[in-house]
Amino acid sequence: xxxxxxxxxxxxxxxxxxxxxxxxxxxxxxxxxxxxxxxxxxxxxxxxxxxxxxxxxxxxxxxxxxxxxxxxxxxxxxxxxxxxxxxxxxxxxxxxxxxxxxxxxxxxxxx
Amino acid sequence: xxxxxxxxxxxxxxxxxxxxxxxxxxxxxxxxxxxxxxxxxxxxxxxxxxxxxxxxxxxxxxxxxxxxxxxxxxxxxxxxxxxxxxxxxxxxxxxxxxxxxxxxxxxxxxxxxxx
Numbered sequence: 142x143x144x145x146x147x148x149x150x151x152x153x154x155x156x157x158x159x160x161x162x163x164x165x166x167x168x169x170x171x172x173x174x175x176x177x178x179x180x181x182x183x184x185x186x187x188x189x190x191x192x193x194x195x196x197x198x199x200x201x202x203x204x205x206x207x208x209x210x211x212x213x214x215x216x217x218x219x220x221x222x223x224x225x226x227x228x229x230x231x232x233x234x235x236x237x238x239x240x241x242x243x244x245x246x247x248x249x250x251x252x
Numbered sequence: 253x254x255x256x257x258x259x260x261x262x263x264x265x266x267x268x269x270x271x272x273x274x275x276x277x278x279x280x281x282x283x284x285x286x287x288x289x290x291x292x293x294x295x296x297x298x299x300x301x302x303x304x305x306x307x308x309x310x311x312x313x314x315x316x317x318x319x320x321x322x323x324x325x326x327x328x329x330x331x332x333x334x335x336x337x338x339x340x341x342x343x344x345x346x347x348x349x350x351x352x353x354x355x356x357x358x359x360x361x362x363x364x365x366x367x
Contacts, residue, residue: 173352184343184358185295228295232352238283239308240356242295 144168145243147229153249158219162246164229165211172234174205176214179226179245188214188227219250254278256359258344264365270332273362276325277346285356286319286329287343295343301327302350334366 147164154160166174174191189196191203191212202215212229229243257276265271277284286298299309304321312319316335321327331338341363345356 175355184360186358187355190353190355234352238347238350238352238354238356239285239297239300241297244294 144241145229145231147243147246149244149246151247151249153251154219155251156219156221158250159215159217160219160248161216162214162227162229162248163211164213164243164246165209166229166231166241167210168231168233169207169210170234171210171231173232174212175230175232175240176201176203176212177228177230177242179228181225185228185242216248219248221250221252224248224250256344256346256357258342258359258362260362261360262363262365264367265334266367267335268333269366270330271334271338271364271366273329273342273344273364275327275329275344275359277327277344278357279325280348281346281357282324282349283347283354283356284321284327285345285347286327287345287358288340289343289361290340298329331364334364336366339364339366 144167176188177185178188179185191205195204200217204213226245226247228245231241259274284301289295298311299319300307301321319329341361343361345358347354347356
């Protein structure tokens with residue numbers, strides 16, 4: 142079983158749609174959580190951190206459910222520029238800032 | 253501000269050759285990471301340095317791989333001898349401190365092809 146699991150997709154959605162991704166993690170002692178975005182043939186970049194109380198950044202909302210060990214990302218009013226791979230990322234908390242990345246979920250927003 | 257700098261951006265080599273990848277982290281960052289990304293295995297952490305000291309190298313595939321960080325502004329990842337299965341994109345990332353809440357900033361990557 143992978144430590145951080147995501148549906149690889151692709152999710153094909155029309156512009157303006159709302160789309161949600163989930164991610165599950167195996168280590169119940171995990172300390173911090175993130176969503177990174179990776180464009181085709183580019184490096185990953187931080188999209189947002191995920192807090193226990195849930196957090197929102199514009200059209201993006203992240204939620205954490207520690208009891209069920211899953212993280213979600215909701216994108217509202219999808220734009221063409223949202224097309225990318227979204228990586229779920231977890232820090233186990235055992236050694237500084239070491240991160241474990243999920244395999245990513247690919248999103249394609251169509252006109 | 254300059255981000256993480258990696259060189260070369262592309263490397264094509266033949267099996268058995270030595271390959272050296274280079275990384276300059278963001279100035280002032282204390283943590284440095286080397287990752288490898290393939291379609292099959294995704295993004296894997298190879299090694300993690302904090303204040304130039306290797307903290308965890310459990311992700312280094314085998315003895316053919318070695319990494320050094322002689323000072324705070326430079327790190328290398330060496331593969332000797334290289335094999336076709338080493339073909340991947342290698343990313344270097346840096347972070348301000350070892351805090352579990354800090355963002356990691358990635359370089360543009362080195363795309364390695366071993367023939």
